[in-house]
Amino acid sequence: MANSAQARKRARQANKQRAHNASQRSEFRTAIKKVRRAIEAGDKSAAQAVFAAAVSSIDSIADKRIVHKNKSSRHKSRLSAQIKAMAA
Numbered sequence: 001m002a003n004s005a006q007a008r009k010r011a012r013q014a015n016k017q018r019a020h021n022a023s024q025r026s027e028f029r030t031a032i033k034k035v036r037r038a039i040e041a042g043d044k045s046a047a048q049a050v051f052a053a054a055v056s057s058i059d060s061i062a063d064k065r066i067v068h069k070n071k072s073s074r075h076k077s078r079l080s081a082q083i084k085a086m087a088a
Helices: 005-041 044-063 069-085
Strands: none
Touching (some): 044 069
């Protein structure tokens, strides 16, 4: 346990930041799940609309370095490819 006032404050701040980051990661996962559900439903126009909304959320979380930018790019790329494959 932290002994100095400074260390106690840093521990409190770390807990608060950890909770915030966890909620942001949850938002990231939820955005991806919404797009996957739309793809599974088979409605391409709905999937594209949900994907457009998810991209801004995913980019925002990557910009804050809560998830790595390559991870967010990988997810966006794969979801986009799945949406494009719906027409074929």
